[in-house]
Amino acid sequence: MVNKSHDDTAVMLRNVSKHFGEVTALNDVSFTVNKGEIVALLGPNGAGKTTAISLMLGLRKPTYGDITLFGEDPRTPASHRYVASMLQESKVPDTLHVREVIELFKRLYMSRKTVEEALKASALESKANSRVGKLSGGERQRLYFALCVVADAALLFLDEPTVAMDVESRRLFWEQVESMSSLGKTIVLTTHYLEEADALANRVIVINHGKIIAQGTPSAIKSQVNGKFVRFHSSNLKDGVLSNLVGVHHVKSKDDLISFRTFHPEQVLQQLFAWGVDIKDLEVNSVGLEEAFVTLTSNRTEES
Structure with a gap:
């Protein structure tokens, strides 16, 4: 049984490995994310970033090692009340209206956030009464972000969140993430937009071939290459x-x-x-x- 933690650690991975048959997706990975931090997981395709996110969300079980979210095992229902996520492959019913989906998530999380706040944060006010199936790729991404906003969770996992967003939407997203961080939210994101990680992250963790090869502030990472x-x-x-x-x-x-x-x-x-x-x-x-x-x-x- 995982012991609950009362320190400033929001996420903890200790000697975590994940094997899929003969393939090692993560190899003895250890890191922590402190409360209120924005941490970017970077790495080439197949490096192990999405596997790490799925393990932290409790969607998969590590082959070896321990993971906790605020001291809880992420596979237990108790940890779910802390977490909202925006994954690469998200799906909500196409027949529902945008406002209906956001309202549903608000009720699931018993959140004090309003639907209007979530619509504004994701720039979807004009699409509130549109069916999900009519949204463009970028608008769907903004909807999934709106669901994270309305959840008002303490910990957010954002896996390639700005894919398909235009430049203006991406900039708005950055502003909202910084605003959420200023309110004490903890955010773990993956991105292929290095400018995004540089602009948002307090700390960067670089993963390659399932191992951490560098971590530190964006400035510290850049200083490793003179x-x-x-x-x-x-x-x-x-x-x-x-x-x-x-x-x-x-x-x-x-x-x-x-x-x-x-x-x-x-x-x-x-x-x-x-x-x-x-x-x-x-x-x-x-x-x-x-x-x-x-x-x-x-x-x-x-x-x-």
């Missing part, structure tokens, strides 16, 4: 020139857009200018979370 990111357009840069320069890494070229990383951008650019390379729209930036993520996961793939 150097500067250089990008520009060029109409006359010959193939292989950059790759032959000392200290230039991760060279990419598509049409006339060139990008690479280096510890010494000034020296590299000085050499290119001396060779008469045509350089336009030059950008020199610190390595972003996306570049750090790609480097970390690529390095681990090469090592394995």
Whole structure:
């Protein structure tokens, strides 16, 4: 029996592994999520993120290890009162109206939140009386988020929540998540939009091949990959020139857009200018979370 916890831990995974036959989806994973934190689980497709979410929700049982939500086993009904989730594959009856579905969830959670608050938070006021089956993909995602809002749960699991959302809807979603966090909600999300994780998360956990390969604040993750990111357009840069320069890494070229990383951008650019390379729209930036993520996961793939 899992002992209840009275500390600041909302989620705890301890030495968790999950096997599907001969496939190991998670391998000895341990981490905690504190109350009020926004934590982003990042990783390539098949890394184990969705498996981790399903285990934390109690939808699957770990092969080994322990998981608790506020000290409760997530497979027990007692833990469900704390949790709301927005999964990649969600489904509500197409014949119901948007308002009806939100009202149903409000009653299930015995929530003090109003349907109107949930509609506003998800920008679905104009769709309140529309049938679910008539909603677009992005509108359905916003409906599933509205269900999390109206539940008013202490812990939210958001698995790829902004897929199919347009830019405006995604920005509104970010604002709402930050607002919920300011009210003390704990949020665990997965996303392929690295900008989203960088903007929202207090902490990032990078999973690859079922193992945690890095974790920390977005700034700490980015600091693990040093150097500067250089990008520009060029109409006359010959193939292989950059790759032959000392200290230039991760060279990419598509049409006339060139990008690479280096510890010494000034020296590299000085050499290119001396060779008469045509350089336009030059950008020199610190390595972003996306570049750090790609480097970390690529390095681990090469090592394995």
